[in-house]
Amino acid sequence: MTDLSCTYLGLKLKSPIIAGSSGFTDSVKKLQQLEQQGVGAVVLKSVFEEEITHEYDKALRDEVGNTGREEFLDYLDVRIRQENLGKYLQLIKDAKEKLSIPVIASINCKSAYEWMSFADEIQRAGADALELNIFVLPSSLHRASEENEKIYFEIVKQVKKRISIPIVLKISYYFSNLGQFVFDLSHSGIKGLVLFNRFYSPDFNIDTLEVTPSNVLSYPGEISMPLRWISMLSGRLNCDLSASTGVADGKAVVKLLLAGADTVQVASALYRHGIGFVGIMHNELREWMEQHGFETITDFKGKLSQTSYADPGVFERVQFMKYFSDKETNS
Secondary structure, X not given: OOEOOEEEOOXXXXXXXEEOOOHHHOOHHHHHHHHHOOOOEEEOOOEEHHHHHHHHHXXXXXXXXXXXXXXXXXXXXXXXXXXHHHHHHHHXXXXXXXXXXXXXXXXXXXXXXOOOOHHHXXXXXXXXXXXXXXXXXXXXXXXXXXXXXXXXXXXXXXXXXXXXXXXXXXXXXXXXXXXXXXXXXXXXXXXXXXXXXXXXXXXXXXXXXXXXXXXXXXXXXXXXXHHHHHHHHOOOOOOEEEEOOOXXXXXXXXXXXXXXXXXXXXXXXXXXXXXXXXXXXXHHHHHHHHHOOOOXXXXXXXXXXXXXXXXXXXXXXXXXXXXXXXXXXXX
């Protein structure tokens, strides 16, 4: 019988499939349904640093006419922050009470200051780990790439001062030297990296002349980016690796585990097919393992990583010349 159990961040999971941060992880009822489908862990819907800031700004605009007293503004700041955090802390407590699987909190952040006081309270609420979804858009024409990268290390440094539970970073691939950057991050004291996060991308409505969201959900072809980089980084880092983006079905889970991922996070597939799709993904994973004679995840994890594959250069090939030349030869 196949055994899907694995270890991630030092936590024992019954499955490598994790429910990623999304609208499906924002209530205890949904979390219980995900557990019933067999997920190994859940990442709670993120608290957004800018969401709290924006709500504070809105409240100031609404109420600043009532009083200009500084002590009132300080009170308003504290009240809004406590209300937002209070709801999240209660979700963590309720989830830990109702679930038997690990509960990972999530903060979507862009600085090392606005939300820092949340970290220790999240730990006290009982979260098993904290995932930090960080993205600093490298759009400034006057800031060097090293300055952007320092923000990530500063966030890790400050959070590590406050909590002892495992810290995970969910990052993008927008770095001038991604391999070296990820290697250095893995030695910063974090326990895991999630490759890669997705973020808002704009599109243009040419009829209304408005800017609209584009590609909100990931699509299957996007798996190529985490597949390549996890394959190249597997076995070379000082932390665990979790795969995200382009996880459309159980076959995608198999691919990412073969690349060397310790776990695989799913979100877009849940939006497309519902929570019950997790069970289908598990069936696809088990069937594949049975067909190939693998009893455990460790039997095949990393089997197609760069360090294990017979032709390691294939992972670093960036041009299509060989592909098209082969096509022309065979035609």
